[in-house]
Amino acid sequence: MNHFLNEARALLGDAHVLTPTQADLSAYVTDWRGKFTGTPLAVLRPADTAQVAAAVKLCAAHGLAIVPQGGNTGMCGGATPDGSGRQVVLSLTRLNRVRAVDPLNNTMTVEAGCVLQTLQELAAEHDRLFPLSLGAEGSCQIGGNIATNAGGVQVLRYGNTRDLVLGLEVVLADGQVLNLLRALRKDNTGYDLKHLFIGAEGTLGIITAAVLKLFPAPHASAVAFAALKTPQQALQLLGLMRGALGDRFTAFELMSDASVAMVRQHFPGTPALFADAHPWQVLMQATDPGAGDGAQAALDASFQAALEQALEQGVIDDVVIATSVAQAEELWAVRENISEAQQHDGANIKHDIAVPVSSVAAFIAEVQPLLHAAYAGVRPIVYGHLGDGNLHFNVSRPVGWSTPDWQAETDRVNAIVLDVVARYQGSFSAEHGMGQLKNHEMALYKTPLEINVMRRVKQALDPQGLMNPGKLLP
Ligand SMILES: Cc1cc2nc3c(=O)[nH]c(=O)nc-3n(C[C@H](O)[C@H](O)[C@H](O)COP(=O)(O)OP(=O)(O)OC[C@H]3O[C@@H](n4cnc5c(N)ncnc54)[C@H](O)[C@@H]3O)c2cc1C
Incomplete structure (x- = not known):
């Protein structure tokens, strides 16, 4: 392998060929969740497309597999090398022009x-x-x-x-x-x-x-956090807001009370938005490209009128409308900090699923009791992009369970959640991809023909199987 390393150094410069014996590679070898870790032969840091092309040719000549890596924030271990010491991480960080x-x-x-x-x-x-x-x-x-x-x-x-x-x-x-x-x-x-x-x-x-x-660019923006009783009401609210705002309605995020409570526990500055507890909450945003006070006033008026209608109809129980940019950011932070709060909270079995938007409430109603029946005290942390039918349905360990014991249940918990997803003709990975976390599920939930066509594409473009092997395909 010394030949390879010497040629790589000649190509990219010594400073941009990092090896485990000579550099701290921790930022490159473990995924964001800390779930996967590997030992690469080297980390290559090309500066431009020509260097990427030359590095890929060099790896191909030596029969070395390549793991491309961006910001390493992926949720499925797709950018993490294996433990063989024969894979090369190719970091794209320097291609930033x-x-x-x-x-x-x-x-x-x-x-x-x-x-x-x-x-x-x-x-x-x-x-x-x-x-x-x-x-x-x-x-x-x-x-x-x-x-x-x-x-x-x-x-x-x-x-x-x-x-x-x-x-x-x-x-x-x-x-x-x-x-x-x-x-x-x-x-x-x-x-x-x-x-x-x-x-x-x-x-x-x-x-x-x-x-x-x-x-x-949007010049006017309106943000609100609403409290409601059920995901079905959230769907009603989605229909109502879209009807009132059309294309100006840009975001609609559902959160269970347990998700918000977890953020408040791990981010102590998070404000309590409502005096009473509410089982579900929704963060929503509307924007308008129109400039000037007139556009903001018009957007505020439609946004508030729609929310008042939702209150009057009993679709929502309470609502906080941001009155400043700072408050809007504070409301968004509640939603954006859920992933990290869960990270602090410890082991959870993550699902990133999609079902038709109209089926989200029925899906939640069906799967939650199955989990509670299987595991007393289990804590589903449910949140996500309801407007897209995409839920992060993460199952935190029941109180009193150890992390290893809970992780050992992964296949059973996955089967409970994903079998229901399949009944709704849903997706077992809506936006996070497959990586090395979910690729084996493809064999369970996709048809053999679909997988076969994917393999034929892979074979045509990467006959040596050197591009991120062990990822995506089962
Ligand atoms: C707090 C938090 C919130 C998140 N929220 C969301 C969300 O709302 N929606 C969502 O979809 N994701 C979300 N993610 C997941 C993640 O941020 C995304 O998957 C993101 O697109 C990954 O980008 P990255 O540069 O970090 O890629 P990496 O993690 O470095 O790589 C991801 C995959 O892409 C491949 N790859 C990277 N760069 C290249 C390249 N140039 N060419 C070819 N292959 C490449 C890698 O090999 C790997 O398979 C979230 C992650 C965190 C930590």
Whole structure:
């Protein structure tokens, strides 16, 4: 392996070939949840597309598998190498240049290592919106977002990452650079190859740059937190708000009381929003691109009128409407801190599921009693993007259980939750992908033919099986 390391150093420079004996690799070898850890042969940190291509060719020549890595915030261990000491982590962090911003075309062309939040800020500087938004936005990278087809909190209005990508540049498994960096909104010239790489979790190629869609920047915004009794009422509220606000309605996040309580426990500054306890709460947002006080006043009026109607109809029991940007951020923090609060709380068995929006309430009503019947004192922490039918249905260990004992129940808990998902024709991984956490579930919940077609695509693009092996496919 010394040959490989020497050639890699000649290619990338000594400082950008990190090995376990010479550097602290902890940031690269363990996933965000601390669930998976590995031992790579090396971490390579190329600076540009040409270096990525050369590094991939070098790895292919030595028969070394590559694990692409962005911000390493993925939930399924997709960016974590195995323990063989023969995999190479390829970090995209240094590919962080903005190649172009075209406000007239409403696009920006950026490299894969750009941190999501910097792209949101860049769009805002041009009076535009890049709408992808998620709790990890301060550290996840756009390449990772594209590779996982990330969802987030504005899918309701703007779609998943897939809907925000117009073009891609990809280094293929043999080191060739596939240039699909077209900034076109119409292009029916054969198979739309970019979609193969979106959501492929680095198993088909390495994304090095992308053309992203921009939207008019919102200048008016309204945020509220509502308390209600049931998920069915949350669905009624969703219909009511969408009816009143149309496309201006951008986010609708459901949280069980237990989720909010966990945030308050682990983030002590979190305000108590309601005097009484309410089993379910919803965070919602509406925005409008119109400028000036008039647009804000008009949005506030429609937003408040819709919420008053919901109160009058008994759809919601109480509501807090943000009266300042600071308060809006405080309300959003409650939702955004749930993942981290659960991390502090300890072992939980995570599910990131989707069912048709109209079935969410029935799904929750069906699965919760099954869990309680199987495990006395179990604590389902249910929250998520209700507007997309996507719930993070995380099952925290019953009080008194040890972490290892609870983790040993993973398959049984998964079967309880995911069998119900399957009955609703749902998805067992709505937005977090497969990685090495959920790939075995594919064999349980997808048809053999669907898996076979995926394998044929993989074989065609990565015949040596060197692109992120052991991930995504069972
Ligand atoms: C607090 C928190 C909140 C989150 N909220 C959400 C949410 O609301 N919605 C959501 O969808 N996700 C969410 N996530 C999960 C995570 O942030 C996303 O999956 C994100 O898109 C991963 O980006 P990353 O740069 O960290 O990728 P990584 O974790 O580094 O990699 C993820 C996968 O993509 C591959 N990959 C990375 N970069 C490339 C590349 N350039 N080319 C090819 N393959 C690549 C990796 O090999 C791996 O398989 C959250 C995570 C955290 C920690």
